[in-house]
Amino acid sequence: MTRVLVFGSGYIAGHVGTRLTRLGHGVVLGSRRRPRTPESRGLRWLPVDVADPRQVRTVVDAVRPDAVVAAHGPSDITWCEADPAGAAAVHAAGARHVVSALAGRPARTVLISTDNVFAGHADSCTESDPTEPANAYGRAKLAAEAAYLAGGDTLVLRVSLVYGWDRAGLRPNFFTTCAERLAVGAPVAVPDEHWNTPVLIDDVAAWTTALLDSAHTGVVHLGGPRRLSRVRWARHIATTYGVDPALVTAVPQGDTAYACRPRNACLHSERAAHLPELRGLAPVDVFAADAALIAAPAGLPAPPRTPTVPDAPAALDASAAFDASAVFGRDQP
Numbered sequence: 188m189t190r191v192l193v194f195g196s197g198y199i200a201g202h203v204g205t206r207l208t209r210l211g212h213g214v215v216l217g218s219r220r221r222p223r224t225p226e227s228r229g230l231r232w233l234p235v236d237v238a239d240p241r242q243v244r245t246v247v248d249a250v251r252p253d254a255v256v257a258a259h260g261p262s263d264i265t266w267c268e269a270d271p272a273g274a275a276a277v278h279a280a281g282a283r284h285v286v287s288a289l290a291g292r293p294a295r296t297v298l299i300s301t302d303n304v305f306a307g308h309a310d311s312c313t314e315s316d317p318t319e320p321a322n323a324y325g326r327a328k329l330a331a332e333a334a335y336l337a338g339g340d341t342l343v344l345r346v347s348l349v350y351g352w353d354r355a356g357l358r359p360n361f362f363t364t365c366a367e368r369l370a371v372g373a374p375v376a377v378p379d380e381h382w383n384t385p386v387l388i389d390d391v392a393a394w395t396t397a398l399l400d401s402a403h404t405g406v407v408h409l410g411g412p413r414r415l416s417r418v419r420w421a422r423h424i425a426t427t428y429g430v431d432p433a434l435v436t437a438v439p440q441g442d443t444a445y446a447c448r449p450r451n452a453c454l455h456s457e458r459a460a461h462l463p464e465l466r467g468l469a470p471v472d473v474f475a476a477d478a479a480l481i482a483a484p485a486g487l488p489a490p491p492r493t494p495t496v497p498d499a500p501a502a503l504d505a506s507a508a509f510d511a512s513a514v515f516g517r518d519q520p
């Protein structure tokens with residue numbers, strides 16, 4: 188068993204932590220507030236703000252990890268665009284704090300990064316394509332990548348748009364929001380011309396744990412096998428529910444919280460096929476996953492959404508209080 192410290196306790200951290208626990212590893216999550224997702228709530232947790240080097244050192248000294256997964260926010264791209272310094276303070280400086288705290292420890296690290304490190308001019312990007320961050324979030328994550336890669340035994344896993352049931356999440360994802368609305372015949376307004384290679388949360392957890400348990404370094408891309416627009420995806424979800432796809436309307440991306448995102452947020456990999464640890468872990472097609480998820484809606488009970496989170500720091504309150512009526516007026520993955 189290895190001791191794994193996972194920075195973050197949100198959607199990805201909770202699923203990665205759960206999978207690592209099932210595989211027999213000792214897992215501790217670290218974030219500023221107590222875990223609130225169903226997957227992360229049952230895991231061990233310590234408070235830490237990665238922007239504070241002393242807190243990072245304290246938690247690293249307490250856990251003495253053999254391995255680290257960096258899967259913390261801020262993940263709200265619109266928030267990062269409004270506060271680039273704040274985004275850099277957590278992602279870029281936070282990465283330096285973690286690397287510094289790990290110095291002298293033989294800890295392997297996986298950083299969950301993003302397709303926003305690319306400008307989005309090309310339909311899809313692979314590992315050897317030159318980076319050109321699309322926005323402040325992409326710049327902060329690229330700086331974090333550089334800090335982790337300079338630290339040594341690190342793999343950067345750039346992940347495309349993640350989806351799955353996330354009814355109790357901090358920011359329910361595109362699939363969850365579309366599915367919940369379309370299931371009851373409610374209309375959905377979706378940014379037009381925004382292209383993704385969506386990847387199922389289970390595949391993110393499977394690749395992260397497999398690569399953490401490998402010796403590969405550098406960058407690996409994880410995108411789903413289908414490149415599609417948000418509009419096409421939402422209409423497919425409607426069709427799967429047997430409701431009218433015309434409930435999905437396209438609105439100009441610039442009028443939505445997606446304005447600062449690249450037109451193409453799509454990833455593919457030229458490395459993955461050569462990594463034996465990923466054999467048998469080909470990411471599922473989003474249309475097949477839609478059908479499976481909709482057939483198993485009881486995966487998680489839908490809890491009441493509380494408009495405020497008592498212990499939420501003011502700066503990030505907006506992302507915690509999701510307003511379903513605003514649909515995509517507010518940032519979500």
Ligand SMILES: NC(=O)c1ccc[n+]([C@@H]2O[C@H](COP(=O)([O-])OP(=O)(O)OC[C@H]3O[C@@H](n4cnc5c(N)ncnc54)[C@H](OP(=O)(O)O)[C@@H]3O)[C@@H](O)[C@H]2O)c1
Pocket residue numbers: 194195196197198199200217218219220221235236237238257258259260261262263277299300301302345346347348349350356357358503520
């Ligand atoms: N979801 C996607 O589609 C996607 C795709 C590609 C990459 N990613 C990356 O994956 C990471 C996790 O994404 P997610 O979807 O799991 O996000 P999430 O559900 O919003 O969770 C983010 C987590 O980070 C923690 N956090 C935020 N600021 C922190 C700080 N200063 N110190 C310590 N912890 C902090 C949050 O808890 P507290 O607020 O309590 O601290 C929360 O537990 C992000 O870096 C994101 O960029 C996500």
